[in-house]
Structure formats: structure tokens, C-alpha cells
Amino acid sequence: MANSKYEYVKREFEFHRHLPASNWIVVRIDGCHFHRFSELHAFEKPNDDRALRLMNACATSMLEKFPDIVIAYGVSDEYSFVFREKTEFYKRRESKNISLCVSYFTIVYGMKWKDFFPNNDLKEPPYFDGRVVCYPNINTIRDYLAWRQVDCHINNQYNTCFWALVKSGKTEKEAHQALKVI
Amino acid sequence: MANSKYEYVKREFEFHRHLPASNWIVVRIDGCHFHRFSELHAFEKPNDDRALRLMNACATSMLEKFPDIVIAYGVSDEYSFVFREKTEFYKRRESKNISLCVSYFTIVYGMKWKDFFPNNDLKEPPYFDGRVVCYPNINTIRDYLAWRQVDCHINNQYNTCFWALVKSGKTEKEAHQALKVI
Amino acid sequence: MANSKYEYVKREFEFHRHLPASNWIVVRIDGCHFHRFSELHAFEKPNDDRALRLMNACATSMLEKFPDIVIAYGVSDEYSFVFREKTEFYKRRESKNISLCVSYFTIVYGMKWKDFFPNNDLKEPPYFDGRVVCYPNINTIRDYLAWRQVDCHINNQYNTCFWALVKSGKTEKEAHQALKVI
Amino acid sequence: MANSKYEYVKREFEFHRHLPASNWIVVRIDGCHFHRFSELHAFEKPNDDRALRLMNACATSMLEKFPDIVIAYGVSDEYSFVFREKTEFYKRRESKNISLCVSYFTIVYGMKWKDFFPNNDLKEPPYFDGRVVCYPNINTIRDYLAWRQVDCHINNQYNTCFWALVKSGKTEKEAHQALKVI
Incomplete structure (x- = not known):
């Protein structure tokens, strides 16, 4: 607005990237240092x-807030939000898509925490990273969701076994050792 | 981890951009729909x-959390965080820089809200967008900060006059009219 | 190779962009200053x-050299080359795609010039710019080709009329004036 | 120009990247398959x-044609062209910079070939790839040139020894073996 001699810093250095049209847009959010966060807040293991x-309640709020999201899928401390192929959400500007979602x-x-952990105050701020990826057609977006689902299954299987061993008396190191792929 | 046939969706579509070395990195955060948010929570006008x-308390937390931030400057519902030229914060990956900061x-x-608005519950979630810009030397980063400062001054001057007129009995429309650049 | 202390200039500043998979890749080449070049070499008008x-002979060589090109379409001093959706041409690296094609x-x-202009030596070097665009599906790539075709038709129609007027005795300025859209 | 319903293919898919201001721009050109090309045209070895x-004559033409190039440095079949920090060459559009230079x-x-190889017709088209890299200050651009110079020296030293061994009667395989770093 201020039309000063300094405005060149925007014009010459600040570039916007637009995500290409006719692509499904995925914004994936992932908890940052949630291993530590989950210990600090005494999360039950494995789930x-x-x-x-x-996490699911937050995802539900996302779908209500941003109606261009057509499907969401979550695993552990991550969630993927798929925007419909034709979305014009913030003119498909990449940094807006990432930052507003995250x-x-x-x-x-943060606001819903106390609904699910009524006796458990936040000891440190939970926060997330985010990224955006474009998929050009229905097959690749389907495979994206399959990829996250397989990852969920494998990790969950491992964690279930791991914590069963720990609860049965093994140390965490011994449990890791027992489950190592030979 | 799961090494499934679906992993190509990451390899072939998910690209990371790294911010070039020897540049000062600015992450600028800006309130989304804060005009509405400030009315809903009865913010005093003009400031x-x-x-x-x-806002300043949040910025202070940012500097404590991310020591590679060397200076921060805020105006209204926006804040700029300048990372030092040589920072290796998340290997200078652009989407990590934007998303983790925002x-x-x-x-x-959200967590500090009640410290400053003790009698004023959050009626809707405050949220922010973010972007990242690189500046290659001390002159351009200085001019970036001067640009935000000029913008702050101009907007503040306008808002001070605008709300003075409104408080003196004019409608908002009349106040805008009176302050219009001819 | 030399593993010197200077190699950081590559690692920290030289980034490769890969074009996303499952997209048709268009490399479009366009003559630079060909208005001047065509006058200098006395090209007949309008065509x-x-x-x-x-131009067609060069495009034919391109298709022989780069078999991943599935269709090419040319207009005046420009040519579009469409690489098949699944091409792994130089690992889909953007700068390789642009630079090698152009x-x-x-x-x-340059090498075929004398076959078509046997009595007409090159007076200055002909050169071209290039760009690359990705299209995610068959409809958008079809529309891309339709776009170039419409452009060809419109320009050709205009040029045919323009040069007919010039040959009939009008100056170039008068011809432009006569054909102006009112 | 044609303002047809197809123009969306440009607007929605074709994005221009601008190189950030206040950076030295390097365009580096490199011969494609020049090992084969140099054998086919019986280049003397090692140099x-x-x-x-x-190569030097081509670089000289580049400097005459594009006055924003301030220094050029070549090694074997590659050449680096450094555009001055403030250049507005094609508005610093990346694809224009790469494609027009290459x-x-x-x-x-191609046009100067016969001046240097008068008895040696081109048997196949020589062609080059190109890339562009930005350096934010005088130290990094200096180190870029030092990097290419070190690379030149190392390769030249190796090639000089290699071809001396070959000329003395060793096979190429034996020569490689003899020069291997232990």
C-alpha cells in the first residue's frame, strides 16, 4: 500500500508458485517430534x-472448514487431505495451501485437546509440518492413498508386536532386537 | 518403510525445494480473516x-524455539522472522520452513490467548498463512525490514485517523470517504 | 571429480527440477527475432x-533423434514437441529437456539451411528460445494442440490479408490500419 | 492473440520462473555425447x-551478442557464462536464459566449424545441454569459477598422463588401470 522505495523487495524476490490445474492436490500434515510429545503426555502404546x-476430530474440522477437500486419511500423527482436482483454493498457490492447512x-x-485429554494439560505446544504434492489422475491419487494405508498397516503391526513384548517384560532394546528383519 | 509397489507416488511426484545457501531467509506469517476475527473478539480500535x-509473546516463543531466527518484526496481525544467512534449519527445505513456523x-x-484475553474465550480458531522469501545480502534484508516498517507506519496512521473519525460520530463509510486520496 | 573445497558451489546452489510423472511434456521452440531474420534473408510473405x-525437416530430425516425442506441431517459426506421458528422457529433468531440444x-x-536456401548464405545466426510445460491428461494435451492450431489459423489469415494489401500497393502502416479490429 | 476457448492451457499450466534479483547468474553449457563426437571427428588427444x-570463438560471439555477460570460462566441451548481478536479460526468466544461450x-x-576444421565436414550435429545457477555474492561466484578451474586442472592432468601412456603403447584399459587412485 505504502508505495515506498522499498517495495522492490517484494517484486524482485517474492515469487508465488501455482500448483498446476487438473491435478489432485494432497496436503500431508505430520506431527513434529511427536515421539517425545506422546511420551510427555503419556500416550498409551501402541495406540x-x-x-x-x-486427530480425527481435527480432520473433521478441516473438512467442514475447507469444502474443497474430498477425502482425508490419517495414520498415527499424520493426516493427508485431498483437494478435488478442480479446486481453486487460494488460486492453487502452493504456500497458501500448505500454510493455511497446517x-x-x-x-x-490445541483447542480440542481438553475434550479428549480432560485431565491432562498440554505440557508443550504440539505442532506439525506440512507439504503439498500434486497427482495428475485418479490412478495416482488412489495409489497415494494405498501407499499411506500400507504404511499404516506395517507400522501398526510392528508397534503392536513391539509394545506387546515390552509389556511382557522385555526392554525396548530387546524388543527391537527380537523384531529385526534378518 | 513398507517398501510396497505404491511407493512410486512419493518418488515420482513429491519434490523438495531447498532454499539457496548464503541467503537470509524470511518467513512471514499473516493472520487469515483477522478483520472478522478481531471484530468477533471485540479488539479495540485502532490498536x-x-x-x-x-503477537509479541508468540514471536518471543518463536525466537526461543528456533535459535536460527536472528530478528523478528511484527505489524498488526503479521510477523516476519529472519533466519540467519547460514542457517541449516531443516536443510533449508522450503515446505518445512513455512509449515513448522506457521x-x-x-x-x-492459541495457548497464550487466555493470558492476554482472560475474560474472552476463543469463539473461533485463529489461524495464519505463511510464505518464505530469500534475500541475498545485508542491503536487501535491511530494505525488507524497512518495507514492513513503512507499511506499518502508513497503515497505522490511516487507522488512527479512521477510528478517530468513527469515534467522533461518522459512519465507517463516511470515514473512508473523508480519508480517500484525491 | 576434483573433490576440492569449492564443490559446495554445486551442492548448495545448483538444484535440479524434475517434471512430475504421468504428465505429457511439451517442449515449445520459438524463433528469436525471426521478424528481422526473415527480412534479412528475404523470406517470401506471407509464407x-x-x-x-x-522447419519441418528440423522437426523430422527431432523425432528421429528423440523417439519419446510422439507428436510435433509447427506454426511459422515455432514448433511444439510432445513427449509421451511416461517418458524418462533425462530422468524428466527440466533444464535437460529444454536445452537439449532447443x-x-x-x-x-543451421546444417540443413543450405538444402532449402541453396543460393542464400546465412547472414546471421538463427536461434531459438524454448520452454517446457506439463499437461496431466489427454484432454489438456489435445486442447494444447488445438490452441496452437487456432493460433496458426488466425495469424495466417491475418498475414495473408496483410500481405495481399501490401502487394496491392498499400504501405505496411495502411495495411495494419485496414485490418484493425474496431 | 486468438482468444479461443483453448487458451486456458497456457494460463493454467505454463508458469514462468524468474531468477531472484541481486544474484550473479551462471549459464553453463556442456557438450552432449562429445566423447563420441570427438572420436568421430578425430580430435587430437588429450587436447x-x-x-x-x-569453443573460445563461440564464447567470444556470446560476449558480443549478450553484453550482460561479464566473464566466461571454458573447459574442454563446457563453457560457463556469468551474467552481471543486476542483469535484466529477458526479465531474468529462467527458461529464456537457458534456451537462448544454449x-x-x-x-x-556449427557456423564456425569450418573455420577451425576446414577439411573435416560435420558428420553429425554437435549439440549442448545447459543449466542456470544463481550465486548471491562475489565470494560464491568467485568460488564457482575456482571450482571449474580446479576441475579443468585435474581432468587435464589425468588426460595428459592417460594419453601419454596410450601413445607409449599401452591399451586404454591398461592406462586407466595405471592411473587408478589406490
């Missing part, structure tokens, strides 16, 4: 029902 | 002291 | 048969 | 004086 329901998800996580 | 101090700022805003 | 056949086209243009 | 002088270099190489 904390309250934590998973909180910001909204994060604040809802 | 709400509590809201500005909350996510952390947002959650701290 | 110089020798010049068009030379370089090969240019050298063939 | 063919005619071929090197042809195209002009290539055509001059």
Missing part, C-alpha cells in the same frame, strides 16, 4: 485411543 | 494492546 | 515455402 | 587445439 480420536489443523488440535 | 502483546506460531497464539 | 519446409533443433536448422 | 579454439552457442559452433 492411544484419545489421541487418534483427537495452521488450521494445529489450532484445532 | 488492541492485548492483541499486539499476544504451525508453532499458531499453537502458541 | 515462405522454403522456410516452412526447413540445441539440437538449432544445429539442424 | 585438440582446433576444438578448443572453436541455442546461440550451438548455432555459432
Whole structure:
């Protein structure tokens, strides 16, 4: 607005990238240092029902807030949001897509925390990273979701075994050793 | 991890951009729909002291959390964070820089809200967008900060006059009219 | 190879962009300052048969050299080359795609020149710019080709009328005036 | 121009990247399959004086044609062109910078070939790839040139020894073996 001699810093250095049209847009959000965060807040292992329901509640808020999201899929402390192929969400500007999604998800996580952990105050701020990826057709977006689903299954299988061993008396190191792929 | 046939969706479509070395990195955060948010939460006009101090408190947390930030400057509902020229913050990956900063700022805003607005519950989630810009030397980064400062001054001057007129009995439309550049 | 202390200049500043998979890749080549070049070499107006056949001969060489090109379409001093959706041409690296296509086209243009203009030495070097665009599906690539075709038709129609007027005795300025859209 | 319903293919898919201001721009050109090309045209080993002088002549033409190039440095079949920090060459559009440089270099190489190889017709088209890299200050651009110079020295030293061994009667395989770093 201020039309000063300094405005060149925007014009000459600040570039916007637009995501190409006719591509499904995935914004994937992932908890940052959630290993530590989950210990600090005494999450149950291998799966904390309250934590998973909180993630799902945040995802539900996302779908209500951003109607161009057509499907969402979550695993552990990550969630993928798929925007429909033709979305014009913030003119498909990449940094807007990443930042608004991760910001909204994060604040809802904070605001809903006490609904799921009523006796458990936040000891440090939970926060997330985000990235955006474009998929050009229905097959590749289907395979994206299959990829996350396989990853969920493998990790969950491993974690279930790992924590069963730990609960049965093994140390974490021994449990890792026992489950190592030979 | 799962090494499935679906992993190509990552390899062939998910690209990381790295910010070039020897550049100062600015992450600028900006409130989304804060005009509405400030009305909903009855911010005082032209400047709400509590809201500005909350922004500053969030910025302080950012500097404690991310020591590679060397200076931060805020105006209204925006804040710029300057990472030092040589930072290796998340290997200078662009989407990590944007998303982690905006996510952390947002959650701290939510968690500190009640410290500054003790009698004023959050009626809707505050959230922010973010972007990242690189500046190659000390002159351009200085001019970047001067640009934001000029913008702050101009907007503040306008808002001070605008709200003075409104408080003196003019409608918002009349106040805008009176301040129009001829 | 030399593993010197200077190699950081590559690692920290030289980034490769890969074109996303499952997209048709278009490399479009366009003559640089060909208005001047065509005058200097006395191209016939509105269409110089020798010049068009030379462009086509270069395009034919391109298809022989780069078998991943599935279709090519040319207009005046430009040519579009469509690489098949699944091509792994130079691992889909953007700068390789642009530069190798434009370089090969240019050298063939130079080497074949005397076949089409036997009595007409090159007075200055002909050269071309290039760009690359990705299209995610068959509809958008079809529309891309339709776009170039419409452009060809419109320009050709205009040029045919323009040069007919000039040959009938009008100045170039008068001809432009006569054909102006009101 | 044609304002047809197909123009969306440009607007929605064709994006221009601008190189950031206040950076030195390097365009580096490199011969494609020049190992084969140099054998086919019987280049002398380790260094063919005619071929090197042809590369230098092309570089000289580049500097005359594009006055924003401030220094150029060549090694074997590659050449680096450094545009001055403030250049507005084609508005710093990346694809224009790469393609016009590589195209002009290539055509001059073809046109000047017979000046340096008068008895040696081109048996196949010589062509080059190109890339662009930005360096934010005088130290990094200096180190870029030092990097290429070290690379030149190391390769030249190796090639000089290698071809001395070959000329003394060893096979190429034996020569490689003899020079292997232990």
C-alpha cells in the first residue's frame, strides 16, 4: 500500500508458485517430534485411543472448514487431505495451501485437546509440518492413498508386536532386537 | 518403510525445494480473516494492546524455539522472522520452513490467548498463512525490514485517523470517504 | 571429480527440477527475432515455402533423434514437441529437456539451411528460445494442440490479408490500419 | 492473440520462473555425447587445439551478442557464462536464459566449424545441454569459477598422463588401470 522505495523487495524476490490445474492436490500434515510429545503426555502404546480420536476430530474440522477437500486419511500423527482436482483454493498457490492447512489443523488440535485429554494439560505446544504434492489422475491419487494405508498397516503391526513384548517384560532394546528383519 | 509397489507416488511426484545457501531467509506469517476475527473478539480500535502483546509473546516463543531466527518484526496481525544467512534449519527445505513456523506460531497464539484475553474465550480458531522469501545480502534484508516498517507506519496512521473519525460520530463509510486520496 | 573445497558451489546452489510423472511434456521452440531474420534473408510473405519446409525437416530430425516425442506441431517459426506421458528422457529433468531440444533443433536448422536456401548464405545466426510445460491428461494435451492450431489459423489469415494489401500497393502502416479490429 | 476457448492451457499450466534479483547468474553449457563426437571427428588427444579454439570463438560471439555477460570460462566441451548481478536479460526468466544461450552457442559452433576444421565436414550435429545457477555474492561466484578451474586442472592432468601412456603403447584399459587412485 505504502508505495515506498522499498517495495522492490517484494517484486524482485517474492515469487508465488501455482500448483498446476487438473491435478489432485494432497496436503500431508505430520506431527513434529511427536515421539517425545506422546511420551510427555503419556500416550498409551501402541495406540492411544484419545489421541487418534483427537486427530480425527481435527480432520473433521478441516473438512467442514475447507469444502474443497474430498477425502482425508490419517495414520498415527499424520493426516493427508485431498483437494478435488478442480479446486481453486487460494488460486492453487502452493504456500497458501500448505500454510493455511497446517495452521488450521494445529489450532484445532490445541483447542480440542481438553475434550479428549480432560485431565491432562498440554505440557508443550504440539505442532506439525506440512507439504503439498500434486497427482495428475485418479490412478495416482488412489495409489497415494494405498501407499499411506500400507504404511499404516506395517507400522501398526510392528508397534503392536513391539509394545506387546515390552509389556511382557522385555526392554525396548530387546524388543527391537527380537523384531529385526534378518 | 513398507517398501510396497505404491511407493512410486512419493518418488515420482513429491519434490523438495531447498532454499539457496548464503541467503537470509524470511518467513512471514499473516493472520487469515483477522478483520472478522478481531471484530468477533471485540479488539479495540485502532490498536488492541492485548492483541499486539499476544503477537509479541508468540514471536518471543518463536525466537526461543528456533535459535536460527536472528530478528523478528511484527505489524498488526503479521510477523516476519529472519533466519540467519547460514542457517541449516531443516536443510533449508522450503515446505518445512513455512509449515513448522506457521504451525508453532499458531499453537502458541492459541495457548497464550487466555493470558492476554482472560475474560474472552476463543469463539473461533485463529489461524495464519505463511510464505518464505530469500534475500541475498545485508542491503536487501535491511530494505525488507524497512518495507514492513513503512507499511506499518502508513497503515497505522490511516487507522488512527479512521477510528478517530468513527469515534467522533461518522459512519465507517463516511470515514473512508473523508480519508480517500484525491 | 576434483573433490576440492569449492564443490559446495554445486551442492548448495545448483538444484535440479524434475517434471512430475504421468504428465505429457511439451517442449515449445520459438524463433528469436525471426521478424528481422526473415527480412534479412528475404523470406517470401506471407509464407515462405522454403522456410516452412526447413522447419519441418528440423522437426523430422527431432523425432528421429528423440523417439519419446510422439507428436510435433509447427506454426511459422515455432514448433511444439510432445513427449509421451511416461517418458524418462533425462530422468524428466527440466533444464535437460529444454536445452537439449532447443540445441539440437538449432544445429539442424543451421546444417540443413543450405538444402532449402541453396543460393542464400546465412547472414546471421538463427536461434531459438524454448520452454517446457506439463499437461496431466489427454484432454489438456489435445486442447494444447488445438490452441496452437487456432493460433496458426488466425495469424495466417491475418498475414495473408496483410500481405495481399501490401502487394496491392498499400504501405505496411495502411495495411495494419485496414485490418484493425474496431 | 486468438482468444479461443483453448487458451486456458497456457494460463493454467505454463508458469514462468524468474531468477531472484541481486544474484550473479551462471549459464553453463556442456557438450552432449562429445566423447563420441570427438572420436568421430578425430580430435587430437588429450587436447585438440582446433576444438578448443572453436569453443573460445563461440564464447567470444556470446560476449558480443549478450553484453550482460561479464566473464566466461571454458573447459574442454563446457563453457560457463556469468551474467552481471543486476542483469535484466529477458526479465531474468529462467527458461529464456537457458534456451537462448544454449541455442546461440550451438548455432555459432556449427557456423564456425569450418573455420577451425576446414577439411573435416560435420558428420553429425554437435549439440549442448545447459543449466542456470544463481550465486548471491562475489565470494560464491568467485568460488564457482575456482571450482571449474580446479576441475579443468585435474581432468587435464589425468588426460595428459592417460594419453601419454596410450601413445607409449599401452591399451586404454591398461592406462586407466595405471592411473587408478589406490
